[in-house]
Amino acid sequence: MWHVDDVQFDGALRDLAAVAAAPGRLVPLGLPWTELSRGCRLSDDWRLAVQGELVDRAARARRRRPAAELLDAGLAPAVQRLAVKDLGRLLPRVVREPDGRDLLVVAGVVVMEVVRRRAGVWSIPAKWADVLDRWRAEHLALLARARRCVGCGTVAVNRDEEYEWRSSGADGWITRCPACAGGEHPLYGGSMRGVRYASERRRATRADRYLCAVCGLRQAAVWDHCHEPSHDFVRGSACASCNQAERSQHGLWRAFWDHGPAVRHLLECNGCRAATTLSLRHMSALAAARLRATARHDRCAAEPSVVLEQLPDGDFLARFKCAAHSGPEMRWEEAVGREIITGWVADLTAKYS
Structure with a gap:
């Protein structure tokens, strides 16, 4: 998120309006046609994004000979041979629903509306x-x-490091390396253990005084808490990234049982720790991952997909689908007792307590 002064924003709108009124002569886009195989982000080059959109549109139209319509006239023969070869390999694999297409917007411009073939x-x-x-x-x-x-x-050396260094500050997202974050904010030490999320004490205590208790890299932004209605205990400080990932079950939360700090964080809920249990969504995630790792049909080594449904009696029904094969025999169901999953949670509690 970038902060822009109103004066700059108004000036940019005036400039865009002037360009729209008199866009000037047409010039070649300068598409490389030698980088078809590579995925492209807009931050790499908007021209590559346009090139990718052209390939997608050709695939949606299911043209048998798209190369002549796509490629620029006058391409060097060596470039043309490479492009035709790549197009022949790429086009059959591009799958995208026509009505699900996103507009290619750069700097507020719907780019494909100003692209022409001359x-x-x-x-x-x-x-x-x-x-x-x-x-x-x-x-x-x-x-x-x-x-x-x-x-x-x-400077962060890669995208993973850049993401790990990103903290939510009072004025938006900021980048702070672990050394600086650790020097400015202490580790959370459990001072809110046993405190209800709805309590006045939680409201009066700022989480951003501490580092995130899950990743230990970023300044915390919120107090994370157990969502079981009968619990509602504060688990600890969490940065915006870890809190959002936990809510959507992404990132390390897809395999949190292999991440000691994450398990310890969940068990900071007094109710979960005392009952050796977890909230329903974390129990479901744990069960789904355990079953994906162990369940197979016949001698197939592929990891199946699994969807869990909780039954009225509290047990679960797991629906499996083999990822490597098709056919009705590659789908199966298995009942999983709640006591089995509770046992898995108890193992985690013993391991990380």
């Missing part, structure tokens, strides 16, 4: 190309700044 060459008005090129340069500069720790200036 004399066999994909072209764009010169002023729009200038707007999009300036957007990319400024966007890359902002991304580079966002990778730099606000404390010591160290």
Whole structure:
């Protein structure tokens, strides 16, 4: 999230309006056609994103000979041979529903509406190309700044590290390396254990004084709590990223039982710890992962997909589907008693207590 002054925003709107009124002569887009196999983000190059959209549209139209319609006239023979080969391999694999298509929007511009094909060459008005090129340069500069720790200036070396360093500050997202975050914020030590989330004490105590109790890398933003109605105990401090991932069961929460800090965090709920249980969604996630790891049909080694349904008596019905085969015999069901899952939770409690 970038903060922009109103004056800058108004000026940008005026510039865009002027460009829309007089877009200027058409110039070649300059599509490389040698990078078809690579996935592209807008931050890499908006031209590559346009190229990918053209390939997708050709696939949706199911054209038998899309290369002649897609490629620019006058391509060097070596480039054309490579592009035709890649197109022949890519087009049958592209699957996208026509009505599910997202608009390719860059800097507020629906790019495909200003792209034209002239004399066999994909072209764009010169002023729009200038707007999009300036957007990319400024966007890359902002991304580079966002990778730099606000404390010591160290730059994250990869996307994983950049994500791990991102904290939610009072003025939006900030980047702070673990050394700076640890130097500014202490680890959470369990001071809120046994406190109800609805209590006045929780409301009066700021979570952002501490590091996240789950990842231990970022400044915390909220107090995470158990969502079992009869529990509602504070588990501990959590950064916005870990809190959101826990809510959606993404990231480390898809395999939290292999992550000691995450299990300990869940067991900070007094109710769960005393009953050696977890909230229903975490019990379901634990059961689904255990079953995916162990259940197979015949001698197939592929990990099946599994969907759990809780039955009225509290047990679960697991529905499996083999990921490597098709056919009705590759789908099966298995009842899983709640006491079995409770036993798995008890094993975790003993291991991480």
